[in-house]
Amino acid sequence: MEDFVDGVTKGNVSQVKTVLASVVLALAMYQVALMAVAYGKLRVPFLKPKAATFTHRAVGDAAVAVGVFVAFLCYSYFGIGDGIEHARDEETGRATIHVVSGSLFVVAVLAKVVVVRWWRSLGRFLPALGLTMFSLFSVAWLTSAGNYLWGG
Amino acid sequence: MNVATAPSYRAQLIGSLVAAVLIVAIAVIAVTLAIGPGLDATELRERQELQEERREQRQERREDLQGDSGGPGG
Numbered sequence A: 001m002e003d004f005v006d007g008v009t010k011g012n013v014s015q016v017k018t019v020l021a022s023v024v025l026a027l028a029m030y031q032v033a034l035m036a037v038a039y040g041k042l043r044v045p046f047l048k049p050k051a052a053t054f055t056h057r058a059v060g061d062a063a064v065a066v067g068v069f070v071a072f073l074c075y076s077y078f079g080i081g082d083g084i085e086h087a088r089d090e091e092t093g094r095a096t097i098h099v100v101s102g103s104l105f106v107v108a109v110l111a112k113v114v115v116v117r118w119w120r121s122l123g124r125f126l127p128a129l130g131l132t133m134f135s136l137f138s139v140a141w142l143t144s145a146g147n148y149l150w151g152g
Numbered sequence B: 001m002n003v004a005t006a007p008s009y010r011a012q013l014i015g016s017l018v019a020a021v022l023i024v025a026i027a028v029i030a031v032t033l034a035i036g037p038g039l040d041a042t043e044l045r046e047r048q049e050l051q052e053e054r055r056e057q058r059q060e061r062r063e064d065l066q067g068d069s070g071g072p073g074g
Helices: A002-008 A013-038 A049-078 A081-085 A089-117 A120-151 B009-035 B041-070
Strands: none
Touching: A002 A013, A002 A049, A013 A049, A013 A120, A013 B009, A049 A089, A049 B009, A089 A120, A120 B009
């Protein structure tokens, strides 16, 4: 699997992950803004709640697909235990936070999909679930891509 | 009275989706510029091998030092 990931990214696994994860984070921010419009918390003259909801769904599907691909790159190349074990001593904490937040993000995505598609009676928790997803992904991004870009 | 009307539903959809595409493009360009010119796979592998070699050398040196000072002498 490592060879496949190496081949797909031409050996630039961290760089590709950083770009893709940053795209997902930017879209996640847009998603929050779209839902603020959809729930009427933010009123703009050029976008109504119905269109905002549709775009949220479409952009969300694309962002989740990219996010899952990033998770696949992460898991297949670095692993879970290996990622923490092979981190430098001073980076073990960061790697652990990244693994925990990343894994919880995947769980939150699954939970949101289940609620949206099948468990509609829990729909009142969707805003909380969405914000949880956004927070978890932000933490996962800060402890990997953010650290790579600004942490050196 | 002049009331501002929202664009049609279709225009709103297209506009918001185009905004998403622009966000993706800006994110890709900004992050790629921040990363700078990347190394290709061969360079990365060579660098990794060099690092591993150095680590092994350091480890060997440390073991040699421990062997020299740890023994009962002679």
